[in-house]
Amino acid sequence: MITDILLFLVGILVGVMNAIAGGGGLVAFPALMAVGLPALTADATNFVAILPGQLSSAFGYRKYLRKVPRLYLLLLIPCALGAAVGAHLLKHTSIVGFEKIVPFLVLTAVIIFAVQPLLHIHLIKHIRSRNKNIWKFIAMAVALFAMTIYGGYFGVGFGFVVLALLSFANLKEIHSMNGMKNIASATSVTVAIISLQGTGFINWHFGLVIAAGNIIGGYGGSRFAQRVPSRILRVIVIVIGLVSAGYIAFRYH
Numbered sequence: 001m002i003t004d005i006l007l008f009l010v011g012i013l014v015g016v017m018n019a020i021a022g023g024g025g026l027v028a029f030p031a032l033m034a035v036g037l038p039a040l041t042a043d044a045t046n047f048v049a050i051l052p053g054q055l056s057s058a059f060g061y062r063k064y065l066r067k068v069p070r071l072y073l074l075l076l077i078p079c080a081l082g083a084a085v086g087a088h089l090l091k092h093t094s095i096v097g098f099e100k101i102v103p104f105l106v107l108t109a110v111i112i113f114a115v116q117p118l119l120h121i122h123l124i125k126h127i128r129s130r131n132k133n134i135w136k137f138i139a140m141a142v143a144l145f146a147m148t149i150y151g152g153y154f155g156v157g158f159g160f161v162v163l164a165l166l167s168f169a170n171l172k173e174i175h176s177m178n179g180m181k182n183i184a185s186a187t188s189v190t191v192a193i194i195s196l197q198g199t200g201f202i203n204w205h206f207g208l209v210i211a212a213g214n215i216i217g218g219y220g221g222s223r224f225a226q227r228v229p230s231r232i233l234r235v236i237v238i239v240i241g242l243v244s245a246g247y248i249a250f251r252y253h
Helices: 002-020 025-034 039-060 070-092 096-126 130-153 158-166 174-196 204-225 230-252
Strands: none
Touching (some): 039 204, 070 174, 130 158, 130 174
């Protein structure tokens, strides 16, 4: 009973983190391991734990999602395909290799996100034609496919990587980016859960306990984020990202 209560509280925190910037898996994954789950089981269970919070936070951002061009919904296709590949790899390979590279992936995403305003100014000056914008969109889709292979395999820090990529899209509001990030993450996680169903990797009890708290934290976090100026929120994203990268490096190295 005490374990379930603690995991429920963990779920609330995870939901808030994922709604604002991502990185909730950095809390859920070690929490699941702390209650006795093996790393592989904790990884697969983490997908179940974070999905409801991603959906509830996306609902919280619905006002900003209405402003997102319909074209960007096509990005969910490479999300689904990449996650299917990642989940397939999870069923047949070890997680050790990804544990070593995760801190560098997260740190790279944070750096990209931090310098995004300067890069965006450069893009506005040098990318004018519609043809080039189409190629930029195609490049984003290809990059997203590669990223979601990782997301369907392990997923910790995946939200930061997607948020960094979306910062190069033609989205003016960081809240729109957060909403799209949560939809992309939810798509990846859903495909991973379907792919892992029947493998025995998922502990449904612990996963659903965290998921219950995640719903509350996800929606509440999305509402809180919309009350914070974009500049302040960007700093919060960067700080959370740096702390996350440091934690993973310390935990697994």
